[in-house]
Amino acid sequence: MSDHSGPQAISPVLLSVGGGDWLPVTAGESGAAVFRNADATRYAKCVPAADAADLKAERDRVAWLNDQGVPGPRVLDWHSGDVGACLMTSAVSGISADQVPAEKLRVAWERIADAVRRLHEVPVPQCPFRRDLDAMVAVARGVVARDAVNPEFLPVEQQHTPPGELLDRLTRQVPRRREQEAADTVVCHGDLCLPNIILDPRTLDVSGFIDLGRLGQADRYADLALLLANARETWKDEERGRAADMAFAERYGIALDHERLRFYRHLDPLTWG
Secondary structure, three states, rough: OOOOOOOHHHHOOOOOOOOOOEEEEEOOOOEEEEEEOOOEEEEEEEEEEEHHHHHHHHHHHHHHHHHOOOOOOOEEEEEEEEOOEEEEEEOOOEEHHOOOOHHHHHHHHHHHHHHHHHHHOOHHOOOOOOHHHHHHHHHHEEEEHHHOOHHOOOHHHHHOOOOHHHHHHOOOOHHHHHHHHHHEEEEOOOOOOOOEEEEEEEEOOOOOOOOOOEEEEEHHHHHHHHHHHHHHHOOOHHHHHHHHHHHHHHOOOOOHHHHHHHHHHHHHHOOOO
């Protein structure tokens, strides 16, 4: 018996969005079903009706960020009904930053720092979306309560520690981190990892940011922690990793607070599930 309730059963064709041929995209951690059209100029993300509100929130973020002049996808079409919802966006031309070798990422690294700084310089009062610390902790509590933490997302040294214990360690720091956030809130991407940064393969300039469902006001370290940690998978060598962190910080214009980096690096894996 087939199950028609999951996102895999939802497609642009079923929802009559976009027309033409759609090919499934298997990359990404999202539970949504993602498709691209034959010439790779459009993407469609489809979800069952129960998840339509979250996809609508992503649609609104894509549209808003596009209006701020930050490069990224454009909303092309939207459908929501009893079966499910589908968001169609333009593709951002290029290659994701996790697909380039270390030497090319190093060439692009300062350009990535520039692009992230420009995102973080978007005036906060103009941003109607929030993903602040209290919201992240609330999500983490829900994921931990459902026993839905994916151990593979955790740092290796934490993979055998009960998630409830990991969350308790973090919540003891929340009052201090909340004060830091209040003094240093920016418009954050929310999932700033290399797969969500698209590069021009010829010039290695940043073509745009994708996967904007978590965009909102937050401590800038929520973004910086993810990006620097994720890039370590490309640098491999710890010495090169530290050098890259310092090069990013210098270009971005910040003296890195390693405790804040560690806090957000440890909180983020508890918010997926």
